[in-house]
Amino acid sequence: MTLLLLFLAYAVALSVALGRAGHRSQSRAGGGTSGLTPPASILIIGATGGTGRQLLTKALERGYRVIALVRDPLGLRLEHPGLTVVRGDVLDADSVDRAMRGQQAVLCALGHKRYFGPTRILSEGTRNILRSMRAHGVRRLVCETSLGIGDSAGRMGLYYTLFVIPVILPFYYWDKTRQERLIAASELDWVVVRPGALSNAQGRGRYREGAGVGSYVWTVRISRADVADFMLGQLTSGTWLRTAVGISW
Numbered sequence: 001m002t003l004l005l006l007f008l009a010y011a012v013a014l015s016v017a018l019g020r021a022g023h024r025s026q027s028r029a030g031g032g033t034s035g036l037t038p039p040a041s042i043l044i045i046g047a048t049g050g051t052g053r054q055l056l057t058k059a060l061e062r063g064y065r066v067i068a069l070v071r072d073p074l075g076l077r078l079e080h081p082g083l084t085v086v087r088g089d090v091l092d093a094d095s096v097d098r099a100m101r102g103q104q105a106v107l108c109a110l111g112h113k114r115y116f117g118p119t120r121i122l123s124e125g126t127r128n129i130l131r132s133m134r135a136h137g138v139r140r141l142v143c144e145t146s147l148g149i150g151d152s153a154g155r156m157g158l159y160y161t162l163f164v165i166p167v168i169l170p171f172y173y174w175d176k177t178r179q180e181r182l183i184a185a186s187e188l189d190w191v192v193v194r195p196g197a198l199s200n201a202q203g204r205g206r207y208r209e210g211a212g213v214g215s216y217v218w219t220v221r222i223s224r225a226d227v228a229d230f231m232l233g234q235l236t237s238g239t240w241l242r243t244a245v246g247i248s249w
């Protein structure tokens with residue numbers, strides 16, 4: 001019983017700490033500039049991953065020229081006249097620079113599976129992206145993080161707040177708070193997109209978005225296809241500019 005109480009205290013304290021450490025948006029939509037000019041060419045980070053794949057196919061379908069920075073080009077299994085693949089690593093600043101050249105926007109769906117130890121992959125990778133964006137005059141960044149940090153702490157629902165995050169993902173989520181803070185401290189035109197639990201289901205094309213998305217009790221979900229749809233939409237909308245916005249079905 002004592003152990004259980006200690007564990008619950010740890011889980012709640014972690015959730016509070018993630019809330020304080022992550023970005024806290026004003027609870028209003030950001031820029032209010034709608035109808036931004038679409039970028040001609042976009043860099044996708046994480047294009048071999050679940051969300052990244054959806055971003056890649058949808059971006060090409062919508063006629064964007066796409067550069068994908070990937071560690072293993074064979075992992076992409078896609079050829080398209082609008083797609084250029086750059087082999088590299090987000091932790092290698094030179095390869096990020098090579099991929100950034102000539103781009104007008106960045107979509108980042110970076111993630112990894114090194115859950116069980118301190119990690120800075122998300123934050124250091126994002127630091128390289130931000131540095132390279134400044135160097136190449138690229139202003140627009142849309143980056144996927146997660147509900148459960150900053151002013152969305154606890155909003156992944158009890159299962160995540162009391163089990164998944166404290167047991168499996170404490171280091172990972174802590175790094176996400178650093179990632180969000182780096183982005184929010186930048187002078188760039190950014191949108192942080194915080195989805196609920198991800199699935200590979202078909203996109204519905206309809207989802208909830210905003211500061212109040214998520215539940216303190218139930219796990220809220222959304223498909224990667226819908227997250228990609230929303231992220232691409234942020235390239236031409238100023239509604240959530242310089243805010244962290246939750247998204248779920």
Ligand SMILES: NC(=O)c1ccc[n+]([C@@H]2O[C@H](COP(=O)([O-])OP(=O)(O)OC[C@H]3O[C@@H](n4cnc5c(N)ncnc54)[C@H](OP(=O)(O)O)[C@@H]3O)[C@@H](O)[C@H]2O)c1
Nearest residue numbers: 046047048049050051071089090110111145146196197198
């Ligand atoms: N799973 C969920 O329920 C959930 C919920 C909310 C938020 N999220 C977040 O959403 C994001 C996307 O998740 P996902 O499951 O769709 O993606 P994912 O399948 O985990 O893909 C991650 C991508 O990041 C790439 N990557 C990792 N390290 C890299 C490096 N050093 N350099 C370049 N690329 C690197 C991976 O490339 P490789 O193919 O080379 O590994 C892969 O393309 C993650 O940040 C995740 O935490 C997930």
